[in-house]
Amino acid sequence: MITLYTWTTPNGRKVSILLEELGLAYEVKPINIGKGEQFSPEFVAVSANSKIPAIVDDAAPGGPLAIFESAAILTYLADTHGGFLAREGPARWKALEWLAWQVSALGPILGQLGYFVGRAPEKLPLAIGRFTEETERLLGVMDRRLGEAPYLAGDNYSIADIAAYPWTSGAFGMLAPVLGEKLAAFGNIRRWLDVVGARPAVVKGMAVPAV
Numbered sequence: 001m002i003t004l005y006t007w008t009t010p011n012g013r014k015v016s017i018l019l020e021e022l023g024l025a026y027e028v029k030p031i032n033i034g035k036g037e038q039f040s041p042e043f044v045a046v047s048a049n050s051k052i053p054a055i056v057d058d059a060a061p062g063g064p065l066a067i068f069e070s071a072a073i074l075t076y077l078a079d080t081h082g083g084f085l086a087r088e089g090p091a092r093w094k095a096l097e098w099l100a101w102q103v104s105a106l107g108p109i110l111g112q113l114g115y116f117v118g119r120a121p122e123k124l125p126l127a128i129g130r131f132t133e134e135t136e137r138l139l140g141v142m143d144r145r146l147g148e149a150p151y152l153a154g155d156n157y158s159i160a161d162i163a164a165y166p167w168t169s170g171a172f173g174m175l176a177p178v179l180g181e182k183l184a185a186f187g188n189i190r191r192w193l194d195v196v197g198a199r200p201a202v203v204k205g206m207a208v209p210a211v
């Protein structure tokens with residue numbers, strides 16, 4: 001059995017989406033990061049960096065395995081269960097390329113924008129301006145890619161799309177008042193959001209954890 005440690009945030013939902021896509025049985029352990037549960041010794045034993053998501057796979061090859069960092073978890077699950085990541089060839093490297101881009105660029109920049117717009121105790125125009133500008137640049141990069149190919153890795157839906165979906169739907173949803181009319185320029189992303197968001201596993205994964 002796989003245990004998923006997660007919360008109601010984009011990084012956690014990447015993993016619940018993939019678990020749903022793969023049709024795997026999993027147990028959800030909500031970690032309320034608003035209440036500091038990510039710092040409990042029990043959770044740190046699973047996720048050394050005190051961040052969700054993390055998994056423990058009791059049936060891992062070679063014995064129970066704990067993994068944190070969403071990119072590592074997605075790659076592990078896709079490789080172990082044979083889905084949404086090509087075994088070899090250009091499609092594999094394109095998926096890993098866009099997965100790395102999502103975890104190193106799109107996610108952190110949107111996370112910082114969300115913080116400075118919504119949660120920072122002080123409104124700092126310089127920080128909001130900087131992260132808005134970089135968000136628009138990154139969405140431009142993604143829109144151009146989705147103008148060349150239906151999915152981030154190319155012809156097939158992959159863990160790169162799964163990683164990008166919860167963050168991008170947040171940018172077009174919660175962050176729409178900040179990003180404003182600029183979003184209208186990203187028609188390829190809108191087409192992709194509609195296609196990916198209509199997948200039953202994505203709908204189910206986005207509702208995890210049910211708290």
Ligand SMILES: N[C@@H](CCC(=O)N[C@@H](CS)C(=O)NCC(=O)O)C(=O)O
Nearest residue numbers: 009010011033051052053069070071
């Ligand atoms: N690079 C990590 C980022 C994980 C991350 O930032 N998780 C957030 C929730 S989306 C978290 O646990 N935050 C708790 C905290 O910062 O204390 C990944 O991709 O898994």
